[in-house]
Amino acid sequence: xxxxxxxxxxxxxxxxxxxxxxxxxxxxxxxxxxxxxxxxxxxxxxxxxxxxxxxxxxxxxxxxxxxxxxxxxxxxxxxxxxxxxxxxxxxxxxxxxxxxxxxxxxxxxxxxxxxxxxxxxxxxxxxxxxxxxxx
Numbered sequence: 001x002x003x004x005x006x007x008x009x010x011x012x013x014x015x016x017x018x019x020x021x022x023x024x025x026x027x028x029x030x031x032x033x034x035x036x037x038x039x040x041x042x043x044x045x046x047x048x049x050x051x052x053x054x055x056x057x058x059x060x061x062x063x064x065x066x067x068x069x070x071x072x073x074x075x076x077x078x079x080x081x082x083x084x085x086x087x088x089x090x091x092x093x094x095x096x097x098x099x100x101x102x103x104x105x106x107x108x109x110x111x112x113x114x115x116x117x118x119x120x121x122x123x124x125x126x127x128x129x130x131x132x133x134x135x
Contacts, residue, residue, distance in 0.1 A: 052127020
């Protein structure tokens with residue numbers, strides 16, 4: 001099984017994570033940071049191996065901090081500007097929760113998406129195995 005290694009020292013926000021992930025894991029594709037697209041990418045066919053892969057995330061504690069509440073609040077603020085009016089209230093609620101350091105973070109979302117494609121996940125047939133290294 002192919003193994004890829006990303007390092008939390010190489011990025012400090014979601015856009016940089018997407019850039020690093022694209023460079024290291026994807027072949028001939030660039031992921032722009034859209035979380036729905038990330039879910040699709042992990043299914044295979046967008047440069048990731050169809051048979052699954054191992055993703056080693058070095059310095060994941062740094063990423064947990066960098067992709068934590070401030071980055072989550074920024075994400076909600078950015079998406080509020082372009083979301084459908086029916087979703088604006090949800091974006092404001094999410095931003096407020098992140099501001100008060102409540103709820104899930106961008107880091108949590110990424111982990112949840114990756115884990116869904118691995119052992120015990122809802123899409124485990126995709127064979128993505130995540131190994132977090134605290135470093």
